[in-house]
Amino acid sequence: xxxxxxxxxxxxxxxxxxxxxxxxxxxxxxxxxxxxxxxxxxxxxxxxxxxxxxxxxxxxxxxxxxxxxxxxxxxxxxxxxxxxxxxxxxxxxxxxxxxxxxxxxxxxxxxxxxxxxxxxxxxxxxxxxxxxxxxxxxxxxxxxxxxxxxxxxxxxxxxxxxxxxxxxxxxxxxxxxxxxxxxxxxxxxxxxxxxxxxxxxxxxxxxxxxxxxxxxxxxxxxxxxxxxxxxxxxxxxxxxxxxxxxxxxxxxxxxxxxxxxxxxxxxxxxxxxxxxxxxxxxxxxxxxxxxxxxxxxxxxxxxxxxxxxxxxxxxxxxxxxxxxxxxxxxxxxxxxxxxxxxxxxxxxxxxxxxxxxxxxxxxxxxxxxxxxxxxxxxxxxxxxxxxxxxxxxxxxxxxxxxxxxxxxxxxxxxxxxxxxxxxxxxxxxxxxxxxxxxxxxxxxxxxxxxxxxxxxxxxxxxxxxxxxxxxxxxxxxxxxxxxxxxxxxxxxxxxxxxxxxxxxxxxxxxxxxxxxxxxxxxxxxxxxxxxxxxxxxxxxxxxxxxxxxxxxxxxxxxxxxxxxxx
Amino acid sequence: xxxxxxxxxxxxxxxxxxxxxxxxxxxxxxxxxxxxxxxxxxxxxxxxxxxxxxxxxxxxxxxxxxxxxxxxxxxxxxxxx
Numbered sequence: 095x096x097x098x099x100x101x102x103x104x105x106x107x108x109x110x111x112x113x114x115x116x117x118x119x120x121x122x123x124x125x126x127x128x129x130x131x132x133x134x135x136x137x138x139x140x141x142x143x144x145x146x147x148x149x150x151x152x153x154x155x156x157x158x159x160x161x162x163x164x165x166x167x168x169x170x171x172x173x174x175x176x177x178x179x180x181x182x183x184x185x186x187x188x189x190x191x192x193x194x195x196x197x198x199x200x201x202x203x204x205x206x207x208x209x210x211x212x213x214x215x216x217x218x219x220x221x222x223x224x225x226x227x228x229x230x231x232x233x234x235x236x237x238x239x240x241x242x243x244x245x246x247x248x249x250x251x252x253x254x255x256x257x258x259x260x261x262x263x264x265x266x267x268x269x270x271x272x273x274x275x276x277x278x279x280x281x282x283x284x285x286x287x288x289x290x291x292x293x294x295x296x297x298x299x300x301x302x303x304x305x306x307x308x309x310x311x312x313x314x315x316x317x318x319x320x321x322x323x324x325x326x327x328x329x330x331x332x333x334x335x336x337x338x339x340x341x342x343x344x345x346x347x348x349x350x351x352x353x354x355x356x357x358x359x360x361x362x363x364x365x366x367x368x369x370x371x372x373x374x375x376x377x378x379x380x381x382x383x384x385x386x387x388x389x390x391x392x393x394x395x396x397x398x399x400x401x402x403x404x405x406x407x408x409x410x411x412x413x414x415x416x417x418x419x420x421x422x423x424x425x426x427x428x429x430x431x432x433x434x435x436x437x438x439x440x441x442x443x444x445x446x447x448x449x450x451x452x453x454x455x456x457x458x459x460x461x462x463x464x465x466x467x468x469x470x471x472x473x474x475x476x477x478x479x480x481x482x483x484x485x486x487x488x489x490x491x492x493x494x495x496x497x498x499x500x501x502x503x504x505x506x507x508x509x510x511x512x513x514x515x516x517x518x519x520x521x522x523x524x525x526x527x528x529x530x531x532x533x534x535x536x537x538x539x540x541x542x543x544x545x546x547x548x549x550x551x552x553x554x555x556x557x558x559x560x561x562x563x564x565x566x567x568x569x570x571x572x573x574x575x576x577x578x579x580x581x582x583x584x585x586x587x588x589x590x591x592x593x594x595x596x597x598x599x600x601x602x603x604x605x606x607x608x609x610x611x612x613x614x615x616x617x618x619x620x621x622x623x624x625x626x627x628x629x630x631x632x633x634x635x636x637x638x639x640x641x642x643x644x645x646x647x648x649x650x651x652x653x654x655x656x657x658x659x660x
Numbered sequence: 661x662x663x664x665x666x667x668x669x670x671x672x673x674x675x676x677x678x679x680x681x682x683x684x685x686x687x688x689x690x691x692x693x694x695x696x697x698x699x700x701x702x703x704x705x706x707x708x709x710x711x712x713x714x715x716x717x718x719x720x721x722x723x724x725x726x727x728x729x730x731x732x733x734x735x736x737x738x739x740x741x
Contacts (some may be wrong), residue, residue, distance in 0.1 A: 353719045356725035467700055474708065478715035483723070484677060493672030550690035553706040557684035558712035559719075564677040566720045573723050578731040595714075 099144035101157045102132035102167060103202025103215065106174065110194035110222075114238045117187055125178035125194060132201060133171045136164065143207050147307035152261075152268055155207025161535040163204045165389040166325045169396045170201050170532070172519065173317050180404055181506075184411075190227035196222035200318040204325060209260065209268040209283075213253045214323060216290070220246035223319055226311045227303055238306035241584075245299045249289040256282030273330045284331060290323030291370050294343045298584035301351075301363035309407025309509070312359055312361075316403055317368055317396050324373045328388045328579040333380030338469065341374030345472050355485035356407075356578045358435075362402050365442050365484055368476055369395040369450075372457055375419025375469045384460040386536035387453055393530060394449030394523055395442070401516040402438025405431055408505035408513065418487060419575040423496025431505050432492040434513045439485035440506060441520045443556060444477045446549055449520045452527030455543045477552070478559030486563055491575060684709065 109128035113121055136159070163606060174197040181190055199219030206212050226654040227239035260279030261268065273280035292300040299388060300320060304312045348367030355361040373391055376384045406416040408431040409424065421592065425432045441448035444455070461470040503509070523530050531539045543549065566572050689727060691705050698704035 256730045349727055350722050354731070355724045462703070467702070469712070471702055474702070474711050475718070478712040479719055483719040489676060490673055531741040546690060546694045547696055550687045552687075552693050553683055554687035554706070555708035555712040557680045557687055558709040559703035559716040560712075561677060561684050562713045562716035563719060564673055564680060566716065568673055568677070572720055573727055578727065578733055580726060580732040581732060653737075654687060 099139075099157050100135055101202050101205045102135040102171065103198045103200070103205060104134045105135065106171075106194055106198030106201055107218075108198075109455070110191045110198055113187060113191045113194060118187070121187065121190060122178060122182040123376060126175060127179045128194070129171050129175040129178065130346040132174075133168070136171065136205075137169045146207075149210075152210065153208060154211055155372070156211065157205050158207025159205060159272070161533065162329060162389055163325065165393055165530075165533050166204050166321070167201060167499070169393045170197065170204065170318065170321075173197070173314075173396055173400055174201075175406075176400060176516050176519075177310055177314050179515065180313070180407075180509050182512075183508040186229065186231075186308075189226055189308060189311060191360070192222050192229055193310060194221075194224040196226060196314055198222075202320045203322055207270050209257050209270055212270050212326070213250070213257060216253070216326075219318060219322060220249065220290075222475075223303065223315050223529075226315060227307055229309045230306060230311055232306055232308065235306040238302050242299055242303050243589075245289060245296065249286045249380040252282050252286035252289070256280070256284075270329060272332065275331055275334050275336060280330075284327075284334075284336075287323045287326050287330070289338070291320045291327065291368055291374070292323075292344075292345055293340055295583065297344070297347065297583050300367060301355075301582070302584060304363040304403070305357050305360045309404070309411050311408075312407055313400050316363060316399050320366065320370055321392055321396055324370060324377075324388070324392050327374070328377050328385070328392075328588045331408045332377055332385055334378060337374045337378035338466075341378060342469065342472060344368065344371030344374060345476055346371075349476060349483070351580060351582065353487075355419050355478065355580055356575065358418055358484075358488065359403065359406050360419075361418075361484055362399070362406060362439075365402070365439070365480055366395070366399050367400070368480070369442065372454070372473055372476070375398050375466075376457055376460060379460055379464050379466065381460060381464055382536040383456070383463060383539065383541075386531070386534035386539050387442050387456045387460055389534050390527075390530050391450070391453035391457055394453045394520070397516055397519045397523070398438060398441035399448050400450065401434060401441060401513060401520055404509070404513040404516055405434035405438050408509050409435070411509070412503060412505060417575075417577060418491055419577045421488065421491035421575070422494040423498065424492040426495075427502060428504050429502070430510055431513075432488070434517060435492070436485055436489045437517055437520075438487055439480060441517075441524075443480035443485055444552065445481075445556060446544075446553060446575040447521060447524045449523035449527070449530075451524055451552065452530065452543045455548050456531075456539075456541050459541060474555060478555055481556045482559045482563030486560055486567075490564070490567060684712075 105128050109124060113124060116124055139159055141160050143155050147154050147156070174194070177197070179191060183192065196219050199215050199222055203212050203219060206215055214259040222241050224243045227235050227242055242643065256279045257268070258279070259282060260273070263277065263279055269515050273283060274279055289296040299377035300316065307315050345368050348364040348371060352361045352364035352368065355364060369391070373388055373395070375390045376391060409416040409428065411426070412428060413420065441450055444451045457473055458470055461473065519559065527543060531541065564574070688706060688709055691708070695705045698707070701707060
């Protein structure tokens with residue numbers, strides 16, 4: 095085993111900085127090399143803490159490797175490689191560095207062993223995601239970046255307050271280990287992590303950021319930021335009862351918006367919200383199978399989401415958008431991209447052979463063991479909803495003929511390569527999930543997703559859902575695709591709340607202006623009076639008999655003083 | 661929509677429907693054949709088919725209702741995101 099105890103994420107952060115001064119043709123090899131080195135640092139090391147230093151009297155653990163962060167680390171570094179390949183199709187050093195910094199911050203946060211370092215690394219990742227949005231070439235991305243910056247600021251504030259309370263409550267150390275959400279410090283950290291994962295109320299940042307980022311940026315933002323939150327919740331709050339209802343609401347909310355949303359990248363973000371909901375349902379269960387499946391499901395979701403968003407990103411690059419209402423003809427124009435879009439959505443639905451199938455069936459098994467039937471039912475229904483409401487919607491929509499699109503105009507090779515590799519990884523995990531199960535914290539996991547009593551009901555679920563949805567589509571019962579935007583919670587703070595804020599701002603500015611003017615007038619009068627008094631002091635003697643009287647009085651005072659002194 | 665276009669659309673839809681119907685039929689047959697004690701009614705044989713069909717109907721209803729309640733017309737790309 096290597097004696098090097100460097101946090102793998104630091105390599106990516108260093109590479110992000112070096113990329114600025116690297117010639118364009120060396121940038122992709124540099125990113126791949128950095129990812130390879132990070133993976134080597136991760137795999138060629140025993141579990142345990144290392145790199146402990148003391149800062150302001152607190153232990154800072156820069157590297158702490160165990161089974162949980164190892165699984166997330168492999169997924170994050172793998173995703174970094176795929177995104178580097180995918181983004182090699184275009185030259186944008188500014189954004190590429192931001193994406194690498196985002197990956198580096200997220201990977202660093204995975205492997206640090208104390209709360210303070212975690213908050214620092216997580217916020218670095220958050221700021222890098224804002225940077226990636228500012229670097230996006232899509233319209234209104236700067237405004238989305240500003241909104242994300244506010245969410246990041248709120249999250250960072252909650253983190254800092256939580257850590258401060260945690261330390262002030264007499265915590266023995268800042269070890270990045272189990273916390274109690276019922277304490278003040280734990281509660282603030284819990285709230286910060288809910289923002290990070292896009293919990294109900296904060297779910298809007300995810301779809302807002304993903305739909306405004308570039309093709310590569312959307313995939314990176316969806317993968318690194320919320321999944322880091324899932325990891326932290328699995329680490330800090332395993333078995334917390336609050337997570338189950340939050341997960342259920344995320345699942346329902348994401349599914350409702352996903353089926354109706356016209357912008358498919360936003361629909362994909364909502365689909366990711368549902369999968370994060372599944373992760374929360376698992377974290378909330380205090381059973382070894384559920385805790386093991388958290389990392390497995392996060393792993394498979396990362397690659398399935400990458401596949402879907404990369405494929406949709408190819409559509410964005412070529413056609414300027416990825417809307418359900420503009421899909422017609424895409425299957426002819428971009429057949430491979432369309433196939434990847436459909437496969438990505440089917441993978442998220444848990445189609446057998448893809449990674450999420452292995453983790454979703456295990457999630458169902460964990461809910462059965464815990465006798466938690468509502469969650470079992472919701473996860474089962476979710477698979478069917480994604481299959482019908484996203485996968486088949488894309489497949490049928492892209493198969494529609496369009497008079498505008500005829501010539502084939504596929505995405506650049508590097509984008510196809512990156513997306514193809516994501517599909518390959520999904521399939522590799524899906525067909526041979528045992529190696530993923532072996533990596534999870536519960537190594538004695540004995541589950542075969544291809545057993546007939548697991549496989550047949552799941553295929554039955556998806557196929558029945560698909561058949562009913564397609565019959566409904568054939569009967570024109572499914573609403574027609576048309577350009578629209580759905581109001582969500584952000585419409586409140588971007589619409590009425592923003593207008594009210596502007597009005598309040600105008601009133602406040604006027605009030606301030608009035609107060610400032612009165613204040614200036616008051617001070618002007620005081621100044622005039624003071625200067626008059628000062629001028630009167632400069633000329634103490636008045637004219638006429640008053641001057642003589644003053645002269646006599648002062649002279650008398652001086653004579654008295656002299657007499658007294660003598 | 662022209663006649664060839666209609667045929668094309670129907671062809672794509674029919675192809676997917678054929679795949680789903682065959683898969684559903686085969687899976688339901690296997691599910692019934694491999695019937696085992698179910699922990700609760702939804703996990704019993706053909707229970708998943710019922711859940712899937714119900715979810716698909718739910719998708720259609722949710723799409724209608726959500727669009728009816730929350731949809732606003734997008735004037736241009738990138739608006740309202």
